[in-house]
Amino acid sequence: MKIATWNVNSVRTRVNRVIGFLESSGTDVLAMQEIKCKPDQFPYKAFEDAGYQITMHGLNQWNGVAFASKIPAEDIEIGFSGMPEFKQVQEARAIAATFDGIRLWSLYVPNGRTLDDPHFPYKLEWLDRLAAVTAETLENEPGVPLALMGDFNIAPLDTDVWDINFFAGSTHVTPEERQAFEAFEQIGLQDVVRLRIPEGYTYWDYQQLRFPRNEGMRIDFILGSESFAEKVKSAGIERDERKGEGPSDHVPVVVEI
DNA sequence: ATGTCGCCTACGAGGCGA
Numbered sequence: 001m002k003i004a005t006w007n008v009n010s011v012r013t014r015v016n017r018v019i020g021f022l023e024s025s026g027t028d029v030l031a032m033q034e035i036k037c038k039p040d041q042f043p044y045k046a047f048e049d050a051g052y053q054i055t056m057h058g059l060n061q062w063n064g065v066a067f068a069s070k071i072p073a074e075d076i077e078i079g080f081s082g083m084p085e086f087k088q089v090q091e092a093r094a095i096a097a098t099f100d101g102i103r104l105w106s107l108y109v110p111n112g113r114t115l116d117d118p119h120f121p122y123k124l125e126w127l128d129r130l131a132a133v134t135a136e137t138l139e140n141e142p143g144v145p146l147a148l149m150g151d152f153n154i155a156p157l158d159t160d161v162w163d164i165n166f167f168a169g170s171t172h173v174t175p176e177e178r179q180a181f182e183a184f185e186q187i188g189l190q191d192v193v194r195l196r197i198p199e200g201y202t203y204w205d206y207q208q209l210r211f212p213r214n215e216g217m218r219i220d221f222i223l224g225s226e227s228f229a230e231k232v233k234s235a236g237i238e239r240d241e242r243k244g245e246g247p248s249d250h251v252p253v254v255v256e257i
Numbered sequence: 258a259t260g261t262c263g264c265c266t267a268c269g270a271g272g273c274g275a
Contacts, residue, residue, distance in 0.1 A: 009275085013264095034275085206261035249262080
């Protein structure tokens with residue numbers, strides 16, 4: 001089974017590219033982030049015509065997470081228990097479903113904006129709570145094949161950005177964010193892509209010719225539980241998806257299990 | 258170069274978010 005995660009940056013704008021990727025890669029389950037639409041705006045038909053069912057959560061033009069899958073989604077969960085709010089609103093940043101016994105989360109971690117912005121503590125709290133809820137799940141259901149997949153908006157290593165000096169004083173690389181990321185490893189998850197592909201970016205800003213210059217960031221991850229990790233046969237970062245007409249600024253990250 | 262892109266409102270262009 002092929003599983004992938006991809007921040008598509010608008011599923012409506014990107015529908016042809018997303019379906020093209022699904023078909024050419026033979027992906028069975030795709031976790032999407034930043035679909036940027038409400039349920040009545042989702043381009044269901046194009047996915048259904050390609051043989052994929054949609055499980056989505058979107059509230060407005062921002063954020064939004066979903067799965068496209070060839071197999072049925074079971075035990076769908078919108079958000080996670082105690083998910084922090086921003087301005088009294090639980091944003092559309094998390095959805096889970098079980099596919100053939102494998103529990104998958106599609107996650108769009110808050111960006112954080114700047115270190116002095118209220119979105120920054122919100123990001124840290126959001127990650128903290130997600131780790132706590134995931135730890136509970138792993139304790140209650142040890143042995144469950146589970147993966148957290150998505151755009152974490154954190155570059156865990158200095159080599160995950162093209163120039164660490166450029167990011168001095170910025171989000172994505174602070175000790176606090178990296179500690180929040182490491183917490184997922186401490187509760188027993190492992191980055192199943194890093195083990196196989198130590199280097200490589202998953203995101204290049206549209207601005208400043210970042211992609212032609214290969215000035216990117218590695219911020220999209222698949223973090224698997226022990227029983228998920230042991231099923232993984234191979235992994236990939238689909239860099240070529242950043243090329244051509246109308247790409248997302250992120251590329252798919254995939255595993256075969 | 259403040260070098261892009263996508264969404265909104267509301268019909269042109271500015272505001273917001275990344």
